[in-house]
Amino acid sequence: MPEQLLWGMEVFMNGLMAGVLYALVALGFVLIFKASGIFNFSQGVMALFAALTLVGIMEGRVPFSHLINAVFGTSVHHFGWNVPAFAAILLTMVVMVALAWMVNRFIFRHLVGQEPIILFMATIGLAYFLEGFGDIMWGSDIKKLDVGLPQGINGFIDEITFNLLGYGFFIDNLDLWATFIAVLLVIALVMFAQYSKHGRAMRAVADDHQAALSVGINLNFIWVMVWSLAGFVALVAGIMWGTKSGVQFSLSLIALKALPVLMLGGFTSIPGAIVGGLIIGVGEKLFEFIVGPMVGGATENWFAYVLALIFLVFRPQGLFGEKIIERV
């Protein structure tokens, strides 16, 4: 087989893996959008915040140490203990639930019935707030996150492909794990939404707030639950991306990458988020591989958006989105 084709296949595989990670972030968007009609721009920053909190707890950093030092002239930074990964993840989840409660209590409860665009702006505000808050709380240095997920080249795939094709594919173990976890997560979420009591309530709320309220569903509880779920998805995404490239500000930019994924898949569809993620992941890697060298590279910055834009012109509701019916 020609070398170019083999490289292309490898790029394709890696694109699939990257796509899974995009899909993970997109999933959080879809959850909140379905249940409350809020297009949550802060999902990426939530992932960053979750990852920051996780690292902070694991390393036993003192929250707000930077601020405390600046105000009181002290120099505290670490408690001097390390928390095991599992306990730290649980603690972070508690923080995310608290965050969900606060977001609902202090922001979105006051914005019920506002136009969607106002809600969207509010989440941009939330994103800015969380970004500053996370940095003040845990410091803005690039942190290493290691929760014990295996990393590095997968020897098994390398060996098999080398024997079969004469060229070993480089696939990262972490990407394989991410794929596995993402699949589990999606199955769990779909099961939850379809078969559990609260999942049904969630779908009812998504359909019609007022009707749901009138049959006795506690709206506040559902909203907090949905934001907590989104926080959980953000935590998973934060762990994956944080392990891959360190916990740093650029993590919040993956949220922007998740937007074209959503557009492709449709805002309301969980399978859409997955398929959209894969298409974007593969598409941008292949495009960079084939066309990138001709135009000076770095096409990954914009390819996803342009692809989604062109795609939407032909199918405005996305691949799996609900058909947009307009009435006067």
Next chain:
Amino acid sequence: MFYREAGDFKTSYPEDGQTFPIKLDRFGFFAVLFIGFAVIPFVINDYWVNSVFLPFLIYAIAAIGLNILVGYCGQVSLGTGGFMAVGAYACYKFMTGLDIWIGGVQYALPPINIFLSVILAGLVTAFVGVLFGLPSLRIKGFYLAVATLAAQFFLVWLFNKWAWAYNYSASGQISAPERSIFGMNVTGANADPWVAYLFCLVFLAGLAFMARNLTRGSMGRKWMAIRDMDIAAEIIGVDPLKAKLSAFAVSSFFIGISGALFFSVYLGAVEVGEVFGINKSFLVLFMVIIGGLGSIFGAFAGAAFLVLLPVFLKNTLVGGLGWPTDLAAHLEFMIVGGLIITFLVLEPHGLAQLWRIIKEKLRLWPFPH
């Protein structure tokens, strides 16, 4: 909201259709114009011009432009930074002499006057804006907001890679050569602060006048009809193609001019990814939201607020309390985010609406009705 006061009778249609129907407003408007043109240029110094007035004037132009698109026509755009970059690079090309290569031979225009360069840059941006506005005919709401991100990222990438755009300079930056108007330096290192200030103010005043009258006229009404419900607007005879694309064109024209001024007069040298990144898009959008969607005054108020806030925070926190700058920067993020949320919760129509309510209350004060 009131439009008239008791005792202020209009006797002709032109009088009735004035921009400022209330006498006090009219008086206030001319007073502000007078202070802006005839008082401030004599009292300002370099620091005030560069840290407060120039950014305010330039952002106000961008905010008016975006407000036309988002506030009046209801098409959310996150591509402001990209369009500002188009304005900046177009202005640069016109300033230094636009060159075209045909068959290996270079044909170049002579450098164009800075004033005309800025206007031409606006026109080029309007054209690009229409191009990226085309999908808005099919795509609506959030989908469109995300689609405009394509413009943002693609344009920034393009100006990074396209050597022709920055005249093949080794650093990949563009820097404004010295240009003057009426013999006074506007751009370059030797520009007088008051000249730069007046140059931008002339643009702002002219464009604000234009925006105000456009939005009051039939075009503005069509935009608002599209914003409020596009299908209904179409049924009563508004052509969505014309309305949406004209909104994109006018808005991009404004944003292009602000980008051109931002580069040539304010910064002098620009690296596209740093200056016109996605954060710029958000910043201008915040100005529009905090100021008030669908209000020209709101664009001014929002721009003033978000230009002054960082200056104020920096002076108090870093200068006054001696905090490290990065901490102050993080706090600024928190405060800006918090303020946006607070505004949306308390007053979704922004500072402009707040101002209106205050005026209304003060008129009646101390009586409740």
